[in-house]
Amino acid sequence: MFDKNTIARLQSLETPFYYYHLDVLRKTLEACKAASSKHGFHVHYAMKANFNPLVLDIIREYGFGADCVSGNEVKAAIAHGFGKENIVFAGVGKSDKEINLALDEDIFCFNAESVQELHVIDELAKAKNKVAKIAIRINPNVDAHTHHFITTGLDENKFGINTWQLPEVATALRNCANLQFLGIHFHIGSQITDMEVYKNLCTRINEIQDWFEDRGFTIKVLNTGGGLGIDYQNPDTNSISDFESYFKVFKQFLNVKPGQEVHFELGRALVGQSASLISRVLYVKNGQKKNFLVLDAGMTELIRPMLYQAYHLIENLSRKSESKDSQSYKYDVVGPICESTDCFQKDVDLPESFRGDLIAVRTAGAYGEVMASSYNLRDRVASIYSEE
Numbered sequence: 466m467f468d469k470n471t472i473a474r475l476q477s478l479e480t481p482f483y484y485y486h487l488d489v490l491r492k493t494l495e496a497c498k499a500a501s502s503k504h505g506f507h508v509h510y511a512m513k514a515n516f517n518p519l520v521l522d523i524i525r526e527y528g529f530g531a532d533c534v535s536g537n538e539v540k541a542a543i544a545h546g547f548g549k550e551n552i553v554f555a556g557v558g559k560s561d562k563e564i565n566l567a568l569d570e571d572i573f574c575f576n577a578e579s580v581q582e583l584h585v586i587d588e589l590a591k592a593k594n595k596v597a598k599i600a601i602r603i604n605p606n607v608d609a610h611t612h613h614f615i616t617t618g619l620d621e622n623k624f625g626i627n628t629w630q631l632p633e634v635a636t637a638l639r640n641c642a643n644l645q646f647l648g649i650h651f652h653i654g655s656q657i658t659d660m661e662v663y664k665n666l667c668t669r670i671n672e673i674q675d676w677f678e679d680r681g682f683t684i685k686v687l688n689t690g691g692g693l694g695i696d697y698q699n700p701d702t703n704s705i706s707d708f709e710s711y712f713k714v715f716k717q718f719l720n721v722k723p724g725q726e727v728h729f730e731l732g733r734a735l736v737g738q739s740a741s742l743i744s745r746v747l748y749v750k751n752g753q754k755k756n757f758l759v760l761d762a763g764m765t766e767l768i769r770p771m772l773y774q775a776y777h778l779i780e781n782l783s784r785k786s787e788s789k790d791s792q793s794y795k796y797d798v799v800g801p802i803c804e805s806t807d808c809f810q811k812d813v814d815l816p817e818s819f820r821g822d823l824i825a826v827r828t829a830g831a832y833g834e835v836m837a838s839s840y841n842l843r844d845r846v847a848s849i850y851s852e853e
């Protein structure tokens with residue numbers, strides 16, 4: 466991914482920045498499209514993973530819909546040409562302003578996350594003399610077997626409506642004249658690599674679908690959410706997630722009735738491998754117990770390691786051509802921010818590194834640039850693309 470010419474080009478640029486491997490992005494989108502359309506499945510891109518404008522334009526070109534989680538994301542999806550009929554709006558705390566915006570834009574559907582929200586959407590739709598299309602986000606209490614902090618489908622999580630509240634949902638749907646019930650929505654967590662988890666999700670969706678149908682509701686949309694994981698350890702040899710196996714689980718285990726649509730909301734798996742954070746070594750600090758590489762990027766540019774102890778492969782691009790047998794050194798790779806947790810990784814094996822070396826933090830395309838901040842009054846991080 467980083468050949469000699471690329472490294473020479475990056476070497477001349479001011480750091481830090483996100484470097485977009487657009488070929489990887491395109492190949493990933495092609496693979497997902499091929500695997501999903503084989504089964505007639507619809508994929509909405511979860512924009513929260515990365516709303517870089519060029520990334521959005523490329524994803525739209527491939528015909529994906531958009532899964533939004535704020536009014537601004539709905540606006541951005543529309544501005545980037547995603548069809549309104551392909552925009553879904555989730556979120557546990559949609560404000561009245563955001564709901565009104567989505568109503569005005571006639572988006573495909575709201576994924577409602579509480580009974581109270583159903584009543585609010587109904588009232589706001591009534592005031593506009595409109596009917597809002599609704600899917601109910603249900604918390605199925607399925608363990609995603611991922612990091613605790615990015616699990617969303619357990620009873621203890623704030624997301625979705627618990628199954629014990631479904632009778633209340635059914636009453637609300639019957640009483641709210643300005644809601645049109647489309648179907649059911651789930652999202653149980655992120656960075657899921659165990660396909661058994663999705664099999665368990667299908668079993669729960671089938672049961673919940675039966676519950677609604679037994680009470681006379683017609684389900685047009687089954688939205689299974691996203692969460693498919695990526696290989697943070699091997700970005701070069703395994704850069705594209707196994708979309709075939711993923712969609713096959715749903716094909717096999719989800720009880721899809723004639724006329725129903727199956728929707729997915731993938732974020733990380735579509736964009737995660739498509740960017741690296743590129744930074745420079747500012748200082749090499751040799752301590753008594755530790756050697757530190759102090760980079761010019763830190764938690765303000767990529768917070769995942771500090772927030773979830775997430776692993777990202779770290780490479781010294783300036784020493785990439787050195788023989789594999791040359792001696793390696795252990796460094797704590799840290800950022801410049803005034804926080805002790807501002808560390809990308811401890812005890813990283815790297816070639817001997819020097820001030821000015823270019824460091825790549827890989828697999829930073831999802832929840833990287835979008836989670837950047839200006840803490841310490843830092844500049845917002847720049848984006849550079851493999852195609853100029």
Ligand SMILES: Cc1ncc(COP(=O)(O)O)c(C=O)c1O
Nearest residue numbers: 511652655691692730731732733
């Ligand atoms: C409702 C919803 N859909 C989709 C996603 C996308 O998740 P991922 O990036 O893990 O595919 C998220 C984020 O976790 C989400 O909250």
Ligand SMILES: N[C@@H](CCCC[NH3+])C(=O)O
Nearest residue numbers: 513615655656769831832
């Ligand atoms: N931002 C998280 C995942 C949360 C996904 C959105 N619900 C990450 O970097 O892994």
